[in-house]
Amino acid sequence: MTAGTVVLVRHGRTAYNATLRLQGQIDIPLDDVGRWQAAEGAAALASSHRADRIVTSDLTRAADTAAAYAASYGGPVVQTDARLRERSFGAWEGLLASEIRESWPDEYDAWRRGAEPAAAGAESKADVAARMLAAVAEHAESMGEDETLVLVSHGAAISLGVTALLGLDATAWRGLSGMHNVHWSHLHRAAAGATPSWRLVAHNVGAGYPIDHWQAGPDWNLEPGPESA
Template identity: 75%
Template sequence: MTAGTVVLLRHARTAYNATLRLQGQIDIPLDEVGRWQAAEGGAALASSHRATAIVSSDLGRAHDTARAYARELEGAEVRTDQRLRERGFGAWEGLTGEEIRERSPEEYAAWRRGADPVRAGAETKAAVAERMAAAVTEHADALDDDATLVVVSHGAAISLAVTALLGLDPTTWRGLAGMHNVHWSHLHRSGAHAVPAWRLVAHNVGAGYPLDQWQAGPDWNLEPGPKSA
């Protein structure tokens, strides 16, 4: 017995997202645009996927995004699981890419090529994929075959989870584009004894806004007011 559908939803925007800072496991809240994204994205997700169970990372930005979606389902329960946290990036957390490059040029270049930045104290991709896939599988296995599990997590963690669930090597395979805030991946359970056990149905699906409008927030279409004399 296992859920037939799993949806992995990335959290809404934070100030670190807006300024291109590496968040990792820093518990930073949603910003104003993020709260709007969570409401709009939650409504869009509810129109296509109505969860039987909702499980979220325990970090606030993911949990608040999960609660926005749950409100669309008349206050469905949101459970948390620490295994669904973002990949930890150690000493690099809170820094911009330029700051990381200046401080650790060689390791930064290796990271951009796909290597694990172990000297910075980051989790390995394999470790993140293992804990994410284990959490998703455990929560899915507790549900009926016609159930839908919605998992609210983080960008890097979701990419690694999907890679692992598709039976691919998370240390070397980099075939998924990173997800935008409050966008989701949809996986469907394969038939009995099929390999891999899950199939990717859709990836990086959102509320339907053009990306520039989505990133700008609810005031994207406001023209500047007249200048005072």
């Protein structure tokens, strides 16, 4: 047996997200907008998916997003699994793109083309995909086909995990768009013997706000307009 539905959710916004710093596995908390996103996203997610099991990365930004989702509908106790952490980016963590480009120009250009930033000491795509795939399989295997598993994780880790669940080469295939904060991917288990074992039903789904409003937070409509500039 295995869960029939798997949903992978990205955490809410942090100060590093807002300033475009590469987070990796630095344990950054949600900012005010991120907490609002977690609450709004939780209600939207619970309206379509009520998890029978919730598992989160042990990093604070993911764990707090998972807690908001569980609280929104009285869901099960949230479990943690370090395999759902973000990809480690080694020496690049905490830096702006401009800072990375200045110190590692060749590595940065190669990374933007999809190569591995080996000189930075980053975790490989293959390793991230493997640990994500193992976590999904382990948590799903004891669940029933009518049950839903929700996992709260991170942008790069989710993209690599979904790619692996679809049976694609996570080291080379780059066909998924990046995830917005508190948006999710939804997969269904395929019929026995089918290839791949999982089918992607939806990707990068959220609470329904225009993305500029979502990123600005609850006070988006209080931003000064051109007439007040």
